Amino acid sequence: GAGVSQTPSNKVTEKGKYVELRCDPISGHTALYWYRQSLGQGPEFLIYFQGTGAADDSGLPNDRFFAVRPEGSVSTLKIQRTERGDSAVYLCASSLIGGNTEAFFGQGTRLTVV
C-alpha cells in the first residue's frame, strides 16, 4: 500500500529482552517521526529524522531507546532491556519535508512487556 507501514502490529516480549520495531514510511517522505501512546493518552513525541539523521531525539525517555534510519527510508526503533513500563503503542509518522506539513501515521505496533 501507499501508506506508512509498521511491523509487527503486535509484539509481546519478556522483561529484560531487546525488541526492534520497524517503520516503512511513504515513499519520498524525508521526515519521519516516532511517537509513543500509552493507554488513554495522546501520542508523545520520541524522535524525528530528517533524511538519515536524527534531528531531534529529545523525546527518547532514556538510553535504552535508540532509533536509526540508515538509508533515509525505513526506520527501526530499538529498545534494550525492556521494562513493563515500556508497554504502549508505538506510532510512526512520515511527512514530505517535515516542518509543519501534514504527517501521515501508521497503525502502530502494540508492545506488551510481560
Place this chain on the structure above:
Amino acid sequence: AQKVTQAQTEISVVEKEDVTLDCVYETRDTTYYLFWYKQPPSGELVFLIRRNSFDEQNEISGRYSWNFQKSTSSFNFTITASQVVDSAVYFCALSENSSNTGKLIFGQGTTLQVKP
C-alpha cells in the same frame, strides 16, 4: 511551556445530534500550527485539519467545522448531524514553529461515541 488540553474525556451522543469537541492550547510561540486527528479503533491517526496561527478564519468541510479563537487559545471542532461512523478518539495537537521539526504535542484525546 507548550501544552494542549482536551477537557472532555468522553462524549456520548445520539445519531444526528451536533457535538463540539473542545481544545485549549498553551504556547509562547507567535507562529504555530494546530491540528485535529481522528483515531478510529484500527489505531491509525487520520489527519483532519491544520491551521496556522495567523489564520483565524473558521473552516467548514462537509459536516465538520472548526472554530479558532486566539483570544481564548481555543481550537474547537464541531461535528454536525453526527453519524455512527464518527465514533472514534479525536486528538487536538500543536506544533510550534520554533521547534523547526514539525513534532506534534497532543492533547489527551476525547472519545466520541455516537449511538444509533
